[in-house]
Amino acid sequence: MRVTVLTGGTSTERDVAIASAVQIITALRSRGHEVAVVDTARGYIPEADERSLLSGAVGVAPPSIDQLQSLEQGLLLSGLANLRVVRDADVLFLALHGGRGEDGTLQTLLEMVGVPYTGSGRLGSAMAMDKDVSKRLFRMAAVPTADWTMAPADRDRVGREFGWPVVVKPSKQGSTVGLTVVKEADGYTEAVALARRYDDEVMIERYVPGRELTVGVLEGKPLAVGEIIPRHEIFDYECKYTPGMSQEIFPADLSPAVAAESGRLAVLAHDALKLGGYSRVDFRLTPAGELFCLEVNTLPGMTATSLMPQSARAVGIEFPDLCERICRTARLGRLKEPF
Secondary structure, three states: OEEEEEEOOOOOOHHHHHHHHHHHHHHHHHOOOEEEEEEOOOEEEOHHHHHHHHOOOOOOOOOOHHHHHHHHOOOOHHHHHHOHHHHOOOEEEEOOOOHHHOOOHHHHHHHHHOOOEOOOOHHHHHHHHOHHHHHHHHHHOOOOOOOEEEOOOOHHHHHHHHOOOEEEEEOOOOOOOOOEEEOOHHHHHHHHHHHHOOOOOEEEEEOOOOEEEEEEEEOOEEEEEEEEEEOOOOOOHHHHHOOOOEEEEOOOOOOHHHHHHHHHHHHHHHHHOOOOOEEEEEEEEOOOOOEEEEEEEOOOOOOOOOHHHHHHHOOOOOHHHHHHHHHHHHHOOOOOOOO
């Protein structure tokens, strides 16, 4: 196959996207596929120049807003259709996370280009990225999720309704960027201000204590359930992308009933958002044994430490096989919504 990997972009998860691309490119080339690379902020990257783009590691913090704004000036999305490596590809592999690469914007443009692409369509991508919309759809589909409200929300009302701690986060961000666990009322205003730096819409959510679980979904079926044990209080950016900063157990040490229910709810959440060929669904499992869906990732990380590849590997799907299956599913057209 001729595969063009779209990566980079201008979201706070740019470094994660590039790290994902490194793994995907290596895996597909190992199987003999012809792979080209496009940074959606800078354009086609000739193979001779790939090293300079792809050699960086994911740091302990996302790029600064100033760095991302400078890249925004060169945003290439509207010109993708003019790139030969995009038009002539058999499939476009989206190694992008957050921002326009995952929120339905890029997907809408690619529908007009007419080349199959991996991940979910424009509608599902947009709904999954908006945490408020996602949680409304979870509730309608009987997928348990924590109570929430949207800012502006009076601090005293939040305390009365949810108690402390609460989780304050941007409504349309990933990788815990801009997220704060607010333990006391005094930290609430500052947490809302931080979240608002990354998104105009801010969510305030009841904090759910318990174990962090995740389930990959591939072609409508759940993969292995995993448990994440971060070194920090929450599974934050550093713990997600720094080797050794979290313990990830696949399959998780769960009863057969809880594992099966996690998989069932993962597929239910995936379907509620009208998603495509693959996703990753995150849960909290309370000490009382209740599962609460946190969010669904439509383009889950594919880095060396990412959870989706581990979820697949635990059921016997090695990384190159996973990448090929994702490409084949895209080419068969099962991921696309009619335009």
